[in-house]
Amino acid sequence: MRRAGTSDATEQVTELFAFMTDVTSLDDVATKSLAVHLEEDDDRPRGYLTPISGVHANDAGFSELLARWRQNHQYAYPSRFPVTVEGTRNWLWSAVVGNADRLLFLVQDPLLRPLGHLGILRLADGQLEIDNVLRGETGIPGLMSAAMRSLEAWVLLELDTQALSLRVLESNTRAVEFYLRLGYTVSSSHPMVWREDGDLLTLVDSEGPSDEVFLTMSKDLQSEQPAADTILTAGPLIGVREATFCLDATRTGWNANHSQYLTRFEREFAEYVGAEYAMATSSCTGALHLAMLAAGIGPGDEVIVPETTWVATASAVAYTGAQPVFADVDPTTWTINPASVEPLITDRTRAIVPVHLYGYAADMTALLELARKANLRVVEDAAPAIGTLINGQPVGSMGDIGCYSFQGAKMLVTGEGGMLVTNDKEMFERAWKQQDHGRVPGTFWIDTLGRKYKMSNLTAALGLAQLDSGETQIAKKRRINAWYREFLADVPHLTFQGELPDSRSICWMTSITIAPEAPVTATDLAGRLHEEGIDTRPVFPPISGYPIWGQQATTSAAAPNAFTIGSASLNLPSGVRLSRASVERVSSAIAQALTQ
Numbered sequence: 001m002r003r004a005g006t007s008d009a010t011e012q013v014t015e016l017f018a019f020m021t022d023v024t025s026l027d028d029v030a031t032k033s034l035a036v037h038l039e040e041d042d043d044r045p046r047g048y049l050t051p052i053s054g055v056h057a058n059d060a061g062f063s064e065l066l067a068r069w070r071q072n073h074q075y076a077y078p079s080r081f082p083v084t085v086e087g088t089r090n091w092l093w094s095a096v097v098g099n100a101d102r103l104l105f106l107v108q109d110p111l112l113r114p115l116g117h118l119g120i121l122r123l124a125d126g127q128l129e130i131d132n133v134l135r136g137e138t139g140i141p142g143l144m145s146a147a148m149r150s151l152e153a154w155v156l157l158e159l160d161t162q163a164l165s166l167r168v169l170e171s172n173t174r175a176v177e178f179y180l181r182l183g184y185t186v187s188s189s190h191p192m193v194w195r196e197d198g199d200l201l202t203l204v205d206s207e208g209p210s211d212e213v214f215l216t217m218s219k220d221l222q223s224e225q226p227a228a229d230t231i232l233t234a235g236p237l238i239g240v241r242e243a244t245f246c247l248d249a250t251r252t253g254w255n256a257n258h259s260q261y262l263t264r265f266e267r268e269f270a271e272y273v274g275a276e277y278a279m280a281t282s283s284c285t286g287a288l289h290l291a292m293l294a295a296g297i298g299p300g301d302e303v304i305v306p307e308t309t310w311v312a313t314a315s316a317v318a319y320t321g322a323q324p325v326f327a328d329v330d331p332t333t334w335t336i337n338p339a340s341v342e343p344l345i346t347d348r349t350r351a352i353v354p355v356h357l358y359g360y361a362a363d364m365t366a367l368l369e370l371a372r373k374a375n376l377r378v379v380e381d382a383a384p385a386i387g388t389l390i391n392g393q394p395v396g397s398m399g400d401i402g403c404y405s406f407q408g409a410k411m412l413v414t415g416e417g418g419m420l421v422t423n424d425k426e427m428f429e430r431a432w433k434q435q436d437h438g439r440v441p442g443t444f445w446i447d448t449l450g451r452k453y454k455m456s457n458l459t460a461a462l463g464l465a466q467l468d469s470g471e472t473q474i475a476k477k478r479r480i481n482a483w484y485r486e487f488l489a490d491v492p493h494l495t496f497q498g499e500l501p502d503s504r505s506i507c508w509m510t511s512i513t514i515a516p517e518a519p520v521t522a523t524d525l526a527g528r529l530h531e532e533g534i535d536t537r538p539v540f541p542p543i544s545g546y547p548i549w550g551q552q553a554t555t556s557a558a559a560p561n562a563f564t565i566g567s568a569s570l571n572l573p574s575g576v577r578l579s580r581a582s583v584e585r586v587s588s589a590i591a592q593a594l595t596q
Contacts, residue, residue, distance in 0.1 A: 007471030023053035049105035069136035130166035225579035235575030241465035249461035275421035284405035284418035286453030288316035306336035307562035328559035335362035356385035359508035487587030493518035539569035
């Protein structure tokens with residue numbers, strides 16, 4: 001596991017290819033196969049793409065089958081030689097299973113009978129191309145086309161590859177027509193001549209007369225994605241790792257293995273965010289409560305929180321008997337404003353809780369300086385900000401203690417779940433004891449009233465798989481935000497939530513504020529979008545106004561930014577699987593409402 005912000009796309013492809021080809025059981029076949037649907041709205045798979053692995057290469061019958069297919073389709077290959085079963089078996093081991101740059105899938109019908117194969121190859125420049133497409137047997141009409149579409153969708157989803165290329169002989173007219181129907185276009189052509197070397201015939205480049213023409217075809221996968229009929233604000237990326245880990249945890253994660261995924265998830269998450277200690281919890285709210293207790297917060301204390309946040313930030317303070325004190329937020333980042341915090345510090349103040357709202361970083365430099373001067377704890381609410389960076393350092397690991405969320409609408413999801421991290425051993429041990437019912441370690445003796453906020457091993461299996469795709473998901477989120485900014489660049493009466501300088505937001509939500517002079521209010525705009533099948537969320541109102549705190553609410557004069565943001569802002573659809581066409585559709589509807 002690499003630290004946030006240091007991921008390499010090439011390494012991610014290598015790791016996923018290796019994971020996909022590690023097939024040793026029927027469980028692996030079930031979880032690592034891609035379902036093939038003839039129609040998008042058909043819930044029943046009509047076939048499967050199963051990664052070819054060492055299990056296949058060891059099967060003599062499988063080598064015989066592929067050798068027969070190769071013999072029947074020699075005309076389609078740029079190299080021709082006597083095909084043998086032994087040669088095919090060697091090719092499987094050296095060029096497929098033993099090649100970190102190739103992933104080949106077996107195309108199977110619903111009864112898992114092999115009909116052909118197709119795959120992807122990583123080129124020297126890191127680009128991916130469609131590879132070894134071959135229909136070996138007749139079967140379900142349209143299955144090979146559907147298999148190609150399934151592979152393309154998987155590459156776009158899990159590898160974040162926006163375009164694919166392929167190479168095909170111009171003389172192979174059936175294949176060329178097949179690719180044209182799938183939306184590939186010819187991007188270049190290469191005259192070739194046959195060169196003979198013993199039994200081997202190979203096509204090589206020609207500068208003069210040619211025997212063949214090698215076509216390079218390409219397809220923009222993103223432009224092929226249609227706009228959804230119903231566009232939701234959120235939605236997770238669930239892939240083969242999630243299915244594989246969760247099935248394994250369900251079947252083997254008990255007794256001696258009861259915490260195998262939990263322990264690994266905590267260790268790798270700590271490494272990802274750059275913290276010494278990590279503890280998985282049942283929710284981020286639970287993590288925040290434990291953080292308050294570990295920081296020694298209790299009755300009579302005050303803790304400064306932002307006005308614009310989910311209620312859990314302040315609820316965790318109230319759980320301890322302390323009093324939340326509410327500060328205004330910055331008008332650009334929508335995160336707690338250090339200038340608003342300083343006047344609120346009293347001799348009862350014990351901590352500041354910056355919230356990295358919607359994945360946008362708070363000004364930790366200024367806040368940590370304030371905390372140092374006043375001898376205050378800093379508890380970071382990084383619930384929606386896994387992977388957000390300030391000067392390359394992950395948020396949540398900058399204060400005394402940090403908390404994250406894996407709730408089902410977040411970028412990384414476990415349904416419900418959280419994580420507490422810290423570099424302070426004593427604080428971690430206090431938090432650990434609290435979540436273990438106040439138990440004396442190694443015994444059943446309880447000497448402190450504790451809590452139970454543990455995460456299950458099965459939940460951690462899902463979280464671990466999600467963490468492996470963290471940087472891929474961040475790239476998708478930031479691209480979605482860039483699309484919105486592109487499409488809405490010239491639309492009046494709106495502004496976007498903005499990044500702190502020298503920070504990297506994960507853009508968990510793309511959010512806008514509607515100006516007072518706009519022809520519609522944020523509420524009106526949300527209603528219009530809803531009528532068109534587009535979901536939005538209102539931004540949190542100033543939370544000091546909730547009647548649960550037992551104190552007077554902050555006035556709009558004291559927190560003008562929070563009041564403006566809360567009354568005039570919306571979260572736009574930002575699910576990680578959102579297509580460019582869907583973002584364009586949302587943007588068009590917004591532009592129409594604001595320019596009427």
